[in-house]
Amino acid sequence: MPKRSDLKKILVVGSGSIVIGQGCEFDYSGTQGIKALREEGYEVCLINSNPATIMTDPELADRTYIEPLTTEYLEKVIAIEKPQAILPTLGGQTALNLTVAAAEKGILKRHGVEIIGARLETIRKAEDRQLFKQAMQKIGIDLPRSVVVTDESDLKSIARDLGFPIIVRASFTLGGTGGGIAYHFEELRTRVHAAFEMSPVKKVMLEESVLGWKEYELEVMRDCKDNFVVVCTIENFDPMGVHTGDSITVAPAQTLSDRQYQEMREDAKRIISEVGVETGGCNIQFAVHPQTGRRICVEINPRVSRSSALASKATGFPIARLAAKLAVGYSLDELTNDITRATLACFEPAIDYVVVKAPRFATEKFGEFTLDTAMKSVGEAMAIGRTFKEALQKSLRGLESGKKGLSGAEPLDPETRLQRVATPTSSRLYHIKSALDEGLSVERIHEVSRVDPWFLHQLKDISDFEKTLQSLPLDSENLRAAKRMGFSDAQIALAKGVKEQKIRERRWALKVRPSFKLVDTCAGEFPSTTPYFYSTYEETGDLIPSKGGKKVVILGSGPNRIGQGIEFDYCCVQASKALRAHGWQSVMVNCNPETVSTDYDSSDRLYFEPLTLEDTLEIIAIEKPMGVIVQFGGQTPLNLAVQLEKAGVPILGTLPAAIDMAEDRRLFGAALKKLKILSPESGIAASAEQALKIARRIGYPVIVRPSYVLGGRMMEIVYDDDSLVDYVGRALKAATHPSLLIDRFLADATEVDVDAICDGKDVWVAGIMEHIEEAGIHSGDSACTLPPHSLSPAVLLTIRENTRKLALHLKVRGLMNVQYAVKDGAVYILEANPRASRTVPFVSKATGLPIARIATWVMMGKPLKKLLAPAVLKGDVEPPYTATKEAVMPFIKFPGVDPKLGPEMKSTGEVMGLDTDFPRSFAKSQEAAGMLLPTSGSVFVSVRDEDKPQIVPMARSLRQLGFTLVATRSTADFLTRHGLETSRVAKVGEGKPDVVDLMKQRTLSLVINTPSGKRSRADGFSIRRTALELNIPCITNLHSAGAAVHAIAVLQGASMGVKSLQAHYETLPYKVELGLKA
């Protein structure tokens, strides 16, 4: 069927902030989808609250609404745009839930908007456990036995019937949030209770355990003519019980016979037609009993997903793009396969390599957790190899978690080792490796871990080979054998006790070099022209020759992690766009399957490779670019910069030496002195004694951190000697560089972030952002506003001037981010980083100026004067509206972790609120972040003594806004003394009802709790944690509290409006067009 001509305008729903369970894969799918729809001539509008996405770039959709993803805002957008259809299947669970909610509220009907991509009944059938069960029973698909409960009364008899362990799942949540495994009754009760809190529809399913079964996923597509294809099969290393997002997964499925697989495929076909997915992609998960082969369907997702992004990258089959085309009426046989261009999209990719995805955990931030059905990983690395062993080792070194491939864990006694092998955790794989090294049998490991013996034998092959490696001569045959098993030079060096460099020199001398093979969707059956490559060690490669002209390699940012996420991928994609707009060739290197950068469409050539020195050097040797861009991919490429330069690779933009100068405190301090730029007193310590000496000199509190880290890793504010000594001990153990930076902590200062571009002559201050939270909270976790809302012109002038001086002094070519603290009118510099920062996309969206692209052109030699209007370059103009960025935190996923902000970054994503003034944009940003500021009710106030005077005017405003005040004794007394009626409540554990009880009774609608020193931490912890779990907004610092009070006043007034980015830009005092190609 040709495309539908009755549709003119389509509204695409994005997935909002990056959160655990919903990463940047939806930027990838949304971007593909929007492009696909516009290609067909449809007008596309988009709603997404996440500014750090490529999909919200103003040239991508016709109209882009960076607005909160709530039904209220959705309806406002619909009212303005009047689209005929809404496409919810590209924006993850968020978009699906939002669209269902809008349909249920009658919004879609009211405005005559049709859901395309999946029908409402289909979504319901797939998402509602009860309906899904009925549908599966109807067609005879086996399911785990299960019961859906809507209250907690009948648990005992259900438990008797199902038997422990029991899987608890909350309906309509993403990434398995609210789910878990209960091994006994007490645990069941707790889990069910928590699940009810999480489920928006208050339904919880209890299910027969299939723990230890083999887990498979099928990525399938179906069109309106009932054509059905399986794009990819995926097998999980970790058996059932570990969320697939947290499992190592392999494509294609490895251990199913053809008959077993075809039966599964038939099931999938029947499931998708019964559920009614007929215009798009779908993910179907199966569990297979390892001894009997009993096969059950675990769940389905009638939309593109993290796994479908993985499947697309693994096969070259662009699922999201095709899903968008199917949604507007095409059938699969009417669409071509973009990779071969000779064949149709209606086929099943055949691959001739193995793909391994490994999850990246935030262990360094939240500790190690036992893995279960609620996803905990924050990112992933994918690798392609010709064997499982090669792909696995490549994926592990791609994780950048310190492992150079498959290595062992720490030494342990046999009993503990066995325990670690039995328990699924983020480090289990490494314990299995150690167990194999230590001689434990595959059978025994399988028995306790339930990991399939096939995988274990593969690991054993690696372990066995590694043992022989120590004694083998490094001739070309042995080196090649090692490489074919995926061993990195670093691993071989470790086994041989030499430097990595030595191995590489030897390998190159012996001409043991990788060949690069093509991802072509068809296992070589048809010629392909899409340059999408992976490395392997084989006879010949099939590199497609490059086009002529300047060629630049862009090093990406690797797996998402806290502190280095989608923002950097955004910058890399922008760099590629900038190069291509000038006819220069971009060569992208990255190993993150979720991203837009690893779409074969985003660059001229794509290498799906780990971002290690070894792997990048091999690509550079083949590609011979004029230069390499290292400043966009976060810390990952920067860590390679010096060594790349040493190896003779030309680095574009700011030179590694200058980057080093900004990082090296001694050099940096000297530069600041010379430039007369104020900075907090500081010192560098390599031992506890030195640290104490410095602290005594500059006075407590001090802020301490290791050098060369991103995301404020291990950054802490320390108040006394004991804590300092304790910190130094911990930090020196973990740090790669044995030096710690100690700065005076500027309490109650306002922090300011600046993004600037320097071309060697001119410096353009592209954005000045004022943080809402005071200095001391990591910039990635703070809300900030552009333009600044409270800084004086004098302060702004100093900031501009200091930034200019510093950029020129550091000889920056390209981007630089500077952080300042403003206290009592004085401007202190905190740090400077001559690279792209996390705020680049936010500034770009807020100002309409694509600063990563501009920086790329500057690196390529274009002067700023030629790129920018004089008024923009001078910084004389600013937007007539306000943009506020708010961070989104993952605490809910980590039970027992204090949801408190500090100098170490913990957020996974961000949202943006855009409106006429600061209070309105702040209010929007809070709504977008899911912080439901109340407009009435009771506010609990509990602040430390130093904050008490400042809380009084806020409390007074809240009273005036109609709120009642509740506080514990000392705060209550203080407020009462200031004439504010405040009811008292007991502290936790000091009587009933205490504050936590009030929260549980839902009598509190807002909590303001500023944590004091260490002592009352426990009290504050239970307040914050309870608020988090009950989704009661909880503000933990005064600055935010002040902003929130203003925002509440706004929310009580007239309702908020929406406006597209494009419409906002029309109000700018400058033109945003820079001759960019869309």
Added chain:
Amino acid sequence: MNDKAWLALEDGTVYTGRACGAAGESGGEFVFNTAMTGYQEILTDPSYAGQCVVMTYPLIGNYGITAGDNESNRPRLSGFVVRELCKHPSNYESVQPVGDFLKKHGIVGIEDIDTRALTLKLRDKGALRGIISTLDGDKNRLVEKAKALPSMSGLNLAKVVTCAEPYAWEEGFKAAEKPLHVVVMDFGVKHGILRCLAAMGCKVTVVPAGTGAARIIALKPDGVLLSNGPGDPEPVTDAIETIKHLLAERIPLFGICLGHQLLGLALGGRTYKLKFGHHGSNHPVKDLETGKIEITSQNHGFCVDLKSLPSAVKTTHVNLNDGTSEGMSHAELPAFSVQYHPEASAGPHDSRYLFERFRNLMLARQEARSR
């Protein structure tokens, strides 16, 4: 374990790898197969007689050999080429590793080969003759041996792989309301086809390829299935004659793969050799009658030239990748055929409806006769 083996092609290419099957030397026409599962079905598919199969998926043998999935009593192919053969298979139905199976049946196998490089060569140059040896490391000599191998064209390989005596097939039989008797002309029939017929409630009699029309008619079949088989259809002249007789008798005919080509020849058409053939289980085929796409299992090096056929023969199925004809039916005679494998094994089960079509054809004739 470091037993060397060599692979030489007629164009002079030589690869060094490791032996992973029986020791010895064996040659044939090299073809690649892109299926990611189903190596066991491929190994035991008689249609591969005279050929060395290169598996494009690099990890072969992961689930070993499973009970009940053989397509014939023993492998007929000349050699097996893989990137890595699994020594420790894992599957609840697994009975032995593939390496042991190859050794048991005397099939020469080689691993550690850059199968993608080899596949691209076969794609670009077309199917090549070649040899695998665990005995002779002399590269020039191996290339000469490869060149000396006979070409597939003109060889009647069906004669080699067909059964010696007629037999009844009962495995997988499920009784149906109206019993039907199908005679299968065995040109190298895959057990998958027989299982599909039996599952539909057909009584199945398999007869050797050389069985004459009279003997077949004497068996009183409701329909005759012309099976798949290896190599070139043209030299299978006796069968073409038999099919002509069966057509004249208006006995319902269903041709699969080689059977399709033989039907084409019997109807007066021509066949030709494809450059590197279709071997895999992901080929999209469109049923022109319903407009629906099925993902099919394919294994053929020759093809029917549809234009050479009389106008009463209609194309029913088309390959979406290269536009080649994949199926035909006769407007007046109860005969139809497909180039691909509706029984799949290995491959998706999308096309099993064709057995239903065959059944309906037979039922219609039964009904017509009883009237």
